[in-house]
Amino acid sequence: MSALRQQRKSDVLMELAKRRGIFWPSYEIYGGVRGLLTLGNVGFEIKRRLENLWIKYFVYSRNFQIIESPVIGPRPVYVASGHETQFTDKALKCGKCGAVFRADHLLSEAGVTIPEGASLQEIDEIVSINSVKCPNCKGDFSKAFHWLLMFKTEIGAGSGEIGYLRPETAQGIFTEFKRLYVHGRSSLPMGVAQVGRVFRNEVSPRQGPIRLREFTIMEVEFFFDPDSNPGPSEEDYLKHEIPVLTAEDQEKGVTGFRKMRVKEGVETGLFSSNWIPFFLVLTKSFLKALKIPEDAFRFREKLPSERAHYAKQLFDCEVLLESWGWTEVAGFAYRTDYDLSGHMKVSGEDMNVFISSSGRRIVPHVVEPSFGAERLLYALLEHNLRIEEDGRICLSTPPYLSPFDVSVFPLLSKPDFVRKAAEVARMLGDFKVNFDDSGSIGRRYARSDEIGIPFAVTIDHQTFSDDSVTLRFRDTREQRRIGIGSLHAELSKLLSAPKPDV
Numbered sequence: 183m184s185a186l187r188q189q190r191k192s193d194v195l196m197e198l199a200k201r202r203g204i205f206w207p208s209y210e211i212y213g214g215v216r217g218l219l220t221l222g223n224v225g226f227e228i229k230r231r232l233e234n235l236w237i238k239y240f241v242y243s244r245n246f247q248i249i250e251s252p253v254i255g256p257r258p259v260y261v262a263s264g265h266e267t268q269f270t271d272k273a274l275k276c277g278k279c280g281a282v283f284r285a286d287h288l289l290s291e292a293g294v295t296i297p298e299g300a301s302l303q304e305i306d307e308i309v310s311i312n313s314v315k316c317p318n319c320k321g322d323f324s325k326a327f328h329w330l331l332m333f334k335t336e337i338g339a340g341s342g343e344i345g346y347l348r349p350e351t352a353q354g355i356f357t358e359f360k361r362l363y364v365h366g367r368s369s370l371p372m373g374v375a376q377v378g379r380v381f382r383n384e385v386s387p388r389q390g391p392i393r394l395r396e397f398t399i400m401e402v403e404f405f406f407d408p409d410s411n412p413g414p415s416e417e418d419y420l421k422h423e424i425p426v427l428t429a430e431d432q433e434k435g436v437t438g439f440r441k442m443r444v445k446e447g448v449e450t451g452l453f454s455s456n457w458i459p460f461f462l463v464l465t466k467s468f469l470k471a472l473k474i475p476e477d478a479f480r481f482r483e484k485l486p487s488e489r490a491h492y493a494k495q496l497f498d499c500e501v502l503l504e505s506w507g508w509t510e511v512a513g514f515a516y517r518t519d520y521d522l523s524g525h526m527k528v529s530g531e532d533m534n535v536f537i538s539s540s541g542r543r544i545v546p547h548v549v550e551p552s553f554g555a556e557r558l559l560y561a562l563l564e565h566n567l568r569i570e571e572d573g574r575i576c577l578s579t580p581p582y583l584s585p586f587d588v589s590v591f592p593l594l595s596k597p598d599f600v601r602k603a604a605e606v607a608r609m610l611g612d613f614k615v616n617f618d619d620s621g622s623i624g625r626r627y628a629r630s631d632e633i634g635i636p637f638a639v640t641i642d643h644q645t646f647s648d649d650s651v652t653l654r655f656r657d658t659r660e661q662r663r664i665g666i667g668s669l670h671a672e673l674s675k676l677l678s679a680p681k682p683d684v
């Protein structure tokens with residue numbers, strides 16, 4: 183057995199990520215900054231395709247709007263949203279060396295359990311009873327405090343106007359609600375999506391590509407009338423089975439998850455809004471398109487003490503990862519009318535809409551599916567990384583989520599082979615082609631497999647007599663003879679992405 187096969191998959195992946203331009207820690211020449219990541223040529227493209235697939239599933243398939251709002255927001259936005267006071271972590275600062283730690287992480291590493299949602303005072307007591315000291319210098323901690331997770335900045339010169347970098351894209355949708363509602367033909371339900379960078383000033387992230395201070399979020403704010411559109415009108419989603427870990431099960435000490443038909447969850451009142459299970463089913467379908475195995479993801483209902491301040495109910499989609507266990511890749515929050523009402527109060531703008539069928543004026547309610555793109559990218563890579571018997575690495579990502587569509591190789595690096603290969607590559611111009619004529623053909627196949635290019639076209643001796651090439655399949659290494667004239671149509675078919683199940 184090769185040495186590589188004895189290593190952990192996550193270690194192989196981290197090494198591959200640096201070596202082949204998927205991702206790596208940023209600013210290494212200055213010692214690096216935790217929680218910041220640079221995507222290379224390969225990682226950028228896989229992530230872009232992942233985002234496009236998400237847009238296809240969560241925006242186009244439902245006829246939602248998609249917008250782009252600023253990354254910077256003025257302070258009143260985040261006063262209204264509650265983030266300025268609520269979006270915090272409890273932290274401890276060493277009185278001697280000044281190091282700051284997230285209280286829950288520090289205490290669990292010191293072997294001390296703290297109750298979910300412990301107050302600052304309770305944390306101080308736990309620290310003192312267990313005489314927890316600074317792991318760096320053994321110094322004593324000063325009082326626990328709230329650490330604001332938003333990056334603060336100033337807007338303009340001399341004005342002193344405080345701004346924040348957005349911690350979610352949602353507020354850029356809520357603040358524009360009145361205009362978006364008109365664009366959506368003034369009717370509910372209405373979905374508005376956004377894909378963009380968000381910023382969270384984590385105290386001391388130590389989970390590599392999983393806990394980032396700047397990352398891409400893909401989210402939908404789905405507005406509805408809880409009285410006239412309490413759930414989807416089509417009932418297709420009810421028959422689907424989803425892997426669920428409920429809050430009630432967790433309180434009984436259950437771990438893992440169980441498969442539940444959505445209908446059962448709806449009938450037993452598990453969901454505070456039926457739009458939540460609808461988006462869970464859509465997510466299951468999306469994860470299937472990412473080739474995340476069915477036993478490696480679940481929807482965990484968050485305990486009341488774990489919920490974000492705006493959420494009446496919250497489910498996380500968690501994917502099982504080798505190094506980090508069950509890891510949140512998406513959240514599904516029932517935000518009620520919390521945000522629109524908050525902005526109505528602080529801005530003075532009326533966010534009510536008129537429901538003509540019932541003659542009522544209401545502030546719409548919101549269910550929000552929200553996905554972390556980098557975490558999904560990591561989960562996609564880890565679950566699709568294969569180490570072959572002979573020690574070769576094969577990134578077996580679905581063809582539509584590959585960094586290139588196809589490799590084009592001349593069998594030999596002779597001028598007539600290279601010329602013909604370049605001609606075929608040009609003919610495939612609307613695909614993303616990896617043209618490689620360096621080194622042996624075996625090495626070129628290996629490099630192509632490592633970054634997950636699903637197909638390789640090779641120009642060989644026979645090409646010159648009958649205008650055919652070999653089409654090689656990454657996952658099976660099968661080679662098929664195909665006429666150059668049929669190549670374009672064949673690749674289009676092989677590269678097409680599936681459609682959502684709901």
Ligand SMILES: [Zn+2]
Pocket residue numbers: 276277278279280281316317318319320321
């Ligand atoms: Zn210290």
